[in-house]
Structure formats: structure tokens, C-alpha cells
Amino acid sequence: MAKISGAEIFIESLKKENVEVLFGYPGGAVIPIYDKLYDAPFKNVLTRHEQGAIHAADGYARSTGKVGVCISTSGPGATNLVTGLATAYMDSVPMVAFSGQVSSSLLGKDAFQEADVRGITMPITKHNYLVTDVKDLARIIKEAFYIASSGRPGPVLIDLPVDITKELAEFEYPESIDLPGYNPEYNIDKDKLSEAAELINSSKKAVIFAGGGAISSGAGNVLEAFAKKSRIPVITSLMGLGAFPEDNELSLGMPGMHGCRSANYALTESDLIIAVGVRFDDRVTGKLDTFAPNAKVIHIDIDPAEISKNVDALIPLIGDAKEVLEGLSPLIKESKKEAWITQICEWKTNNPYKYDDDSNEIKPQYVIEELNRLTDGKAVIVTEVGQNQMWAAQYYNYSVPRNFLSSGGLGTMGYGLPAALGAQLGRKDDVVIDISGDGSFQMNVQELATIKNYNLPVKIIILNNSSLGMVRQWQELFFEKRYSSTILENPDFVKLAEAYGIYAARIEDAKELSKALEDALNHDGPVLMDIKVAQEENVFPMVPAGKGIQEMIGG
Amino acid sequence: MKHKHILSVTVANHPGVLTRISGLLSRRNFNIDSLNVGETDNPDYSRMTIELSADDRTLEQVKKQLDKLIEVIEIIELDKSNIVDRDLALIRVDCPKENRSEIIQIVDTFRAKVVDLSKDSIMIEATGTEYKIEGLIEILKEFGIRDIVRTGIVALNRGQVTD
Numbered sequence: 001m002a003k004i005s006g007a008e009i010f011i012e013s014l015k016k017e018n019v020e021v022l023f024g025y026p027g028g029a030v031i032p033i034y035d036k037l038y039d040a041p042f043k044n045v046l047t048r049h050e051q052g053a054i055h056a057a058d059g060y061a062r063s064t065g066k067v068g069v070c071i072s073t074s075g076p077g078a079t080n081l082v083t084g085l086a087t088a089y090m091d092s093v094p095m096v097a098f099s100g101q102v103s104s105s106l107l108g109k110d111a112f113q114e115a116d117v118r119g120i121t122m123p124i125t126k127h128n129y130l131v132t133d134v135k136d137l138a139r140i141i142k143e144a145f146y147i148a149s150s151g152r153p154g155p156v157l158i159d160l161p162v163d164i165t166k167e168l169a170e171f172e173y174p175e176s177i178d179l180p181g182y183n184p185e186y187n188i189d190k191d192k193l194s195e196a197a198e199l200i201n202s203s204k205k206a207v208i209f210a211g212g213g214a215i216s217s218g219a220g221n222v223l224e225a226f227a228k229k230s231r232i233p234v235i236t237s238l239m240g241l242g243a244f245p246e247d248n249e250l251s252l253g254m255p256g257m258h259g260c261r262s263a264n265y266a267l268t269e270s271d272l273i274i275a276v277g278v279r280f281d282d283r284v285t286g287k288l289d290t291f292a293p294n295a296k297v298i299h300i301d302i303d304p305a306e307i308s309k310n311v312d313a314l315i316p317l318i319g320d321a322k323e324v325l326e327g328l329s330p331l332i333k334e335s336k337k338e339a340w341i342t343q344i345c346e347w348k349t350n351n352p353y354k355y356d357d358d359s360n361e362i363k364p365q366y367v368i369e370e371l372n373r374l375t376d377g378k379a380v381i382v383t384e385v386g387q388n389q390m391w392a393a394q395y396y397n398y399s400v401p402r403n404f405l406s407s408g409g410l411g412t413m414g415y416g417l418p419a420a421l422g423a424q425l426g427r428k429d430d431v432v433i434d435i436s437g438d439g440s441f442q443m444n445v446q447e448l449a450t451i452k453n454y455n456l457p458v459k460i461i462i463l464n465n466s467s468l469g470m471v472r473q474w475q476e477l478f479f480e481k482r483y484s485s486t487i488l489e490n491p492d493f494v495k496l497a498e499a500y501g502i503y504a505a506r507i508e509d510a511k512e513l514s515k516a517l518e519d520a521l522n523h524d525g526p527v528l529m530d531i532k533v534a535q536e537e538n539v540f541p542m543v544p545a546g547k548g549i550q551e552m553i554g555g
Numbered sequence: 556m557k558h559k560h561i562l563s564v565t566v567a568n569h570p571g572v573l574t575r576i577s578g579l580l581s582r583r584n585f586n587i588d589s590l591n592v593g594e595t596d597n598p599d600y601s602r603m604t605i606e607l608s609a610d611d612r613t614l615e616q617v618k619k620q621l622d623k624l625i626e627v628i629e630i631i632e633l634d635k636s637n638i639v640d641r642d643l644a645l646i647r648v649d650c651p652k653e654n655r656s657e658i659i660q661i662v663d664t665f666r667a668k669v670v671d672l673s674k675d676s677i678m679i680e681a682t683g684t685e686y687k688i689e690g691l692i693e694i695l696k697e698f699g700i701r702d703i704v705r706t707g708i709v710a711l712n713r714g715q716v717t718d
Contacts, residue, residue: 122575123582127625130571147625181567181628305619308612 003168006134007032010098010165011040013141016173019069021045021060021425023053027073028113029100032165045425045454048446050077052418054084054097055444059419061093062405063380064426065218067149071098075113078159079120083412085155086124090409091239092212094153096144097125101161104132117159126154134167142174151184152303153216186302186319188327196274196298196315197331203272205340206232207252212239212408213277213301215401219243219322223276226325230332233344235263237278239408242398247377252344256284257543258390261351264549266344267292275299277321280310281409290548300324353394354555361534362510364388364463368395370517371433371461379431380405380423384416384440387469390539392435414443417460421447424456431459431521438464438490448500451526459520460528462493465535473538497528504528557608559588561633561640561710562618564603567626568594575624576603585609585617589707600628604709633710640710642685645670646692649699650677658698665691676701 004012010033014022021043026034037044047053050072057068068088072081078099088095102111118130127147129140137160144156200206214223214236220243227234227250234244235252244251255263267273273295278284285291291311299306299313300321307316317324355365368391371379377397383389383406398404405423407415420434441462451458472486497504503523507516507530520527540554566572573592580587588606595602609617614632621627633640650658655677662669662679665687671678681691685708692703 118571119574122578179625182625303623305616305623307619309616 001170001172004171005032006137006160006165006167006169007036009134009137009169009171010141010160011036012171013138013173014069015041017067017141017145020066022069022071023047023056023060023422024071025050025053025073025077027077027100029074029077029102029162030071030160030165032162033071033100043425045450047418047450049444050080051084051414052444052447052450054081054095055087055412055415055418056422056425056447056450057095057097058084058088058093058415059382059405059422060426061088061095062091062419063402063423065216065402066094066426067145068093068095068422069097070095071100073100073113074102074117074162075115077113078117079115081157082120082124083410085121085157087407087410087412087415088155089124089126091407092153092216093155094149095155096141096148097155097157099157099159101130101159103163104161105163107161117157121157124155125157128157128159130159131161131164134164134169137164137169138171139174143177143179146177147179147182152213184302188317188319188324192315192317193324193327194331196317197328199272199296199298199315200230200232200274200328201333201335204337205270206230206272206274206337207266207270208232208234208274208276209237209255209267209278210234210240210243210276211237211278213321214240214243215277217277217302217321217323218401219276219325220401222322222325222329224248226329226332229329229334231335231337231341232274233266233341235266237281237284237408238393238406240278241393241404242401245399246397247399249345250341252348254393256281256549257286258394258539258541259284259549260353260394261541261552261555262344262347264543264552265347267295268548268550269343270295273297275301275313276325277301279306282310284549285310286543286547286549286551290550351555355537355540358534359510362507362513362531364391364465364533364537365395366510367461367463367513367517367531367533368392368435370514371435372396374514374517374521375431375433379403379433380427382406382416382420382423382432382434384434384436385411385413386437386440387465387473387537387539388435388437388440388463390470391463413440416440417444418447418450420458420460421451421454421456424458425454432457433459433461436460436462437469438462438466438488438493439468441493442490445496448497448502448528452501455525457524458526460526462528462530463533464490464493464530465533465537466490467535469537470539476536476538478544493528493530502526502528504530506530506532508532557610559606559608560614561635561638561708562605562607562621563631563633563710564605564621564627565595565629566601566603567628568599568601569626572601572626575626576621579620579624580605580607580617583616583620585613591707591709593709604707606708631712633712637713638710639713640684640708641682642688642708643680643682643706644688644692645702645704646679646681646695646700647702648677648679648695649675649701651675654698658695661691661694667691
């Protein structure tokens with residue numbers, strides 16, 4: 001068999017994995033790879049920063065369910081991937097990231113652009129590799145894609161010394177995987193399944209609490225059928241938005257710190273929580289001692305370490321969320337829980353998300369409502385982090401999975417813009433909207449160039465309140481309005497976009513908003529809308545830090 | 556309630572595995588009392604013996620988090636009533652001539668060994684349960700201990716009892 005170089009093995013392996021698009025940024029240690037990428041059969045997207053590349057790969061992965069792939073050079077290129085790896089790790093996003101590394105002979109000698117990337121990324125990857133022999137490269141890539149996409153998905157990093165990419169080896173892509181310490185397939189425990197069904201059938205005030213795991217397992221339809229049959233209302237976490245259609249009468253929306261009152265009341269009053277692919281994050285539970293005091297918990301998760309990590313589970317059901325629900329469904333009796341449903345509906349009717357409308361200023365919530373109306377709730381919504389993220393979660397109606405992309409666990413500002421460009425490449429025919437704040441937007445603003453270069457029709461909506469709104473809100477409520485470092489003096493975003501060659505407009509009058517948004521959505525290409533919104537608008541309702549989720553203020 | 560637990564962890568014999576495991580334990584705020592590692596009969600695998608103090612809930616998390624590591628093959632929590640566990644210590648003690656016979660007597664009592672002797676010091680090798688080692692150290696303290704090095708616990712389950 002003819003021998004080929006490590007860089008060629010890299011290309012051939014990615015072809016075997018059916019990679020459609022690679023996001024990256026070149027540099028010294030990856031020049032041999034970039035040489036081969038010059039005529040690779042898949043798309044090679046040059047971002048303007050490695051952080052942009054990895055968030056774009058993340059947005060691509062979340063919006064399509066496929067593995068996102070990115071590459072950087074060694075040292076600073078690789079350390080620029082760190083935030084993106086941690087973001088993907090916290091939200092269980094399947095991703096394979098390659099970092100170039102200095103030549104093997106220079107490892108550990110503080111060589112130019114050397115950083116111990118395997119050491120740095122150990123706690124923020126599902127697994128990582130340092131390639132020490134070109135003969136291992138194909139096997140490692142195969143394993144990386146398998147680990148990233150199976151079980152509880154997550155990012156895998158491959159650190160690739162430059163000499164390995166130049167050395168020659170025979171290319172043979174392994175057929176099978178041999179990882180004795182990794183078995184992501186679980187046989188569902190039949191006894192536990194019966195126990196769970198019994199508990200569900202005898203419950204009076206059950207709720208389903210679905211999260212990111214429901215989306216990554218593709219449990220959407222099964223979950224819907226399960227909820228309909230059992231007549232059990234469904235709460236969806238931030239990461240679970242879209243796992244269950246919000247227009248369904250059984251939908252209770254999002255719980256937690258900025259969730260809706262009905263979801264928090266339902267959790268607090270419930271006698272049984274059927275948790276589906278959630279990790280009971282502190283932003284959901286509030287003060288743990290008072291969280292759902294009367295509820296027993298059935299916890300469905302593919303990661304055994306999530307069971308009883310934060311909230312004790314009476315019945316753990318380890319396995320793929322979709323498969324577990326499929327196993328559980330036939331055991332569930334069609335039941336009438338109408339007293340509970342009536343109570344839920346009353347909470348919903350009495351406690352919608354609300355804000356004071358004001359004709360003098362544009363309310364950010366109104367912007368999201370209008371976007372929802374104009375896109376019929378069908379756009380892919382990508383958010384930054386902060387108030388913009390919460391309003392996007394609250395005021396848009398999510399009805400299908402993979403249409404809400406947001407950094408939930410890590411809360412990474414600067415995620416939205418690059419993630420939106422990645423999502424647009426994965427979902428060419430869909431409308432992709434980046435809902436942004438003026439603070440977050442500036443954290444990866446350089447990706448406007450990438451969006452323009454590839455003419456990606458991303459719609460960028462800046463909810464511009466000239467402040468770091470969420471921190472400003474906390475300062476207003478809990479720090480005597482001492483606005484320390486949260487009021488921003490911003491550049492002219494319209495001129496900025498125009499400098500990048502992107503169509504842009506500023507909206508300051510609420511009466512012009514609908515028309516302007518409609519124009520933006522109809523524009524054939526990328527658009528930036530700088531929308532001046534009320535600076536002092538807060539995200540409500542809100543559970544103050546350290547309180548129980550039933551103790552909400554505002555809204 | 557915190558108790559001492561011993562985990563016997565079979566891991567892939569790869570560079571960096573020790574970092575991965577010790578890093579995970581410290582990052583998640585789990586307290587290790589001792590950890591040692593050595594190759595098994597199969598050169599592809601190493602065995603770590605990890606001794607830690609934890610309540611039941613924390614122990615459960617330690618095991619599950621360790622199990623998530625791709626290079627961890629198997630985790631067994633050893634049942635203290637059914638194991639052979641050993642700690643090895645090398646202890647250098649001040650030993651002027653006049654104390655020599657007394658110290659050697661103590662060493663004999665503990666079934667330890669003298670492995671080095673100089674004009675004014677003596678080195679003792681002791682193997683046994685950690686309680687035995689601690690007992691020996693306690694007694695040697697009055698003579699003046701200069702250096703101690705200990706392996707921490709290594710342990711294996713006892714064989715099946717046959718009739």
C-alpha cells in the first residue's frame with residue numbers, strides 16, 4: 001500500500017467521517033494540513049479568530065445534530081479554542097477539535113508557540129489525545145468522532161504535532177473501535193422501567209422536565225406522544241427549548257431563575273418529576289433545600305454521573321432518552337389528571353411573561369415577539385448571553401428541536417455571532433437569527449467578516465441598551481444602582497457593519513420596528529439591525545440568588 | 556458521615572492517565588488520602604489503589620466520574636473485611652550506638668527489617684497494614700525520626716473461599 005502523509009491521512013479520515021465543513025484558522029504548526037485543505041472536497045471556512053471557528057463548529061453541531069469540526073494552530077491558536085471547548089462540554093455538544101502542536105522533538109522545551117494543550121483541555125473535553133505516531137492518527141480520529149457523538153455527546157480534542165503531519169504512513173481507516181473503558185450503550189433496566197411506570201400511573205401531580213438530552217437523543221416525537229398519552233405537562237429547560245412544542249396545552253415552558261411562574265409553581269407543587277436528559281442546574285433548582293419538596297424523581301439520563309448529583313433520584317433510568325421513553329410508553333395508562341391540568345392551566349393563564357408596553361421606547365421583549373410573529377416561530381434562534389438570551393428564551397415560541405442555540409451551562413458571551421454563522425452553513429434553507437446584546441456582540445464582532453465572505457444570510461438583531469444589561473440589572477436590584485463598569489459607550493454599529501460590507505439599519509422608534517424587521521428578514525444576505533431598546537428594562541420574573549424557585553419577583 | 560474507602564481502579568497504561576485521574580479528583584474537590592499506581596500482569600493496564608475519605612454520596616460521584624474517563628477500564632470498591640492491604644514504609648531514625656539494640660528489638664517486634672545502618676542512624680523497612688506502620692512510627696518517634704517515605708495502600712481482594 002502506498003504511504004501518504006499525516007496531513008493527507010487527516011483529510012482522508014475526515015472524508016470517511018463525512019465531514020461537510022471544517023472551521024479553522026491557519027498558523028505555523030498546521031501549514032501542512034492547510035496545504036492539503038487547499039483542494040479538499042469539503043468546505044473549509046476561514047473565520048477571523050479561533051474562538052469564532054470553534055463556536056461556529058458548535059452552532060453547526062447544535063443546529064444539525066452532526067459533529068462539529070474545527071482546527072487551530074498550536075499555542076495561542078489552541079488556547080483560543082479553550083472557551084469554545086468549555087462551552088461545548090458544558091452543553092454536551094458533539095465536536096472534534098484539532099490543534100496543531102510544535103514538532104515532537106520540541107515538546108516540553110518551551111518552543112515557539114508551544115502550550116500544553118492536552119493538559120489545559122483535560123477538564124473541558126470528553127476526551128483528548130496527543131498524537132505521538134503517525135500510524136495512530138487514523139485510529140485516533142475514528143475514536144474521536146465516535147466518542148464525541150455517542151453516549152452523552154461532548155467535545156474531543158486532538159493535539160497534532162507538526163512533524164506527524166509530514167511523516168508518511170499507510171492509510172487504513174479502522175472498521176471498528178476498540179475502547180475497553182468506554183461503553184456508551186446501556187441496556188435499559190426492565191424492572192426499573194416497571195417501577196417507574198407504576199409510580200407514574202399512581203401519581204396525581206406529575207410533571208415531565210425535559211432538557212438538552214431530550215434534544216440530542218432525538219426524543220421529540222416520542223416525548224410528545226408520551227405526554228399526550230399520560231396527560232402529564234411538560235417543562236423544558238433552557239437547553240431543552242423546542243423539545244416539546246410550546247403551543248401545546250401541556251407545555252409549561254422554562255423553569256428556574258428567569259423561567260415562567262407556572263413552570264416553577266408546577267415543580268414546587270408536583271408529586272413526581274420525570275426528568276428527561278437534564279442535570280438539575282442551579283439556575284433551575286434555586287435553593288436546593290426547597291426545590292420540589294413533595295416530588296419523587298424519576299431520572300432518565302445517559303450519563304450515570306448525573307443521577308443524584310444535585311437532586312436525589314428515586315428511580316434512575318440509565319439510557320438514551322428516546323429509547324427509555326419508548327420503553328416506558330406502553331406501560332403508561334391513559335389517565336385523567338384533570339384537576340392537575342386545570343391547576344396548571346390556571347397558573348399559565350394568570351402568569352404569562354409580561355412587560356409594560358411603552359410607546360416612547362422600544363421594549364426588547366416586543367422585538368422578540370415581533371420576530372416570533374414574522375417568522376411564525378420557525379427561525380433558528382441563536383443568542384448571546386445575558387438579558388438578550390433570557391428574552392429570546394421567554395418571548396419566542398419554540399416548537400421544534402434544534403432551533404434554539406445558546407450557551408446554557410458556561411454562559412459564554414460572544415457565542416452567538418459565530419454560532420449563527422455555523423448554524424447557517426448547516427441549515428442553508430432556514431432563517432437564522434442572532435439575537436444579540438451590544439456587549440456580547442462586540443466579543444466576537446470580527447466574525448462579521450466571515451459572514452460577509454461566505455455571504456451567509458444571518459440576521460443579526462442587536463438589542464442595544466448601551467449596557468451589560470444583566471449585570472446592570474443585578475446592580476440595580478441588589479447593589480444600590482451602583483453601575484460599576486456596566487454602562488457602555490458603543491461604536492456606531494451601523495457604520496461598523498457597513499465597513500464590513502453588511503447591510504445595516506438603526507431603529508429607534510417602536511412604530512418603525514415591524515416594518516424594519518420585515519425588511520431585514522426579506523433581505524437577501526446578511527443584515528445587522530441596531531435596535532435601541534429601553535436601557536432600564538429588566539428580565540422578569542426573577543428568582544433572587546439563594547431563594548427557592550417559588551419565591552419569584554417581578555413579571 | 557465520612558468514611559475511608561479504598562478503590563481499586565484498572566486504567567489504560569497510557570502517559571497522562573495519572574494526571575487525568577488526580578486532576579479529576581482534585582478538581583471536583585474529592586479528598587485523596589493516598590494514591591499509588593503500578594503496571595498489572597497485562598502491560599496494557601495499570602492498577603491504581605486510591606484511598607479516600609468521603610460520605611456515601613460523594614463516593615458515588617467519585618466512582619461515576621472516574622468511570623466516565625475513557626481510559627478507566629474498571630473500578631472496584633474494596634470491601635475492607637475481605638482484602639489484603641499493605642503499606643510499605645522506609646524510616647530513617649537517629650541511632651547512636653547506645654540505642655541500637657533497643658531499636659532493633661522494636662524492629663523485630665513489628666516484623667520489620669533493618670536495611671541500612673550508619674554510625675548515628677538506622678533505616679528500617681516496614682510492610683503491613685497502615686495501622687501497623689503508624690504504630691511503629693509512633694514508637695520510633697521518641698528516638699527521633701529523620702525521614703519517612705510511604706507508598707500508601709496497595710490492596711487486592713482475597714481469593715474465593717472454597718470448601
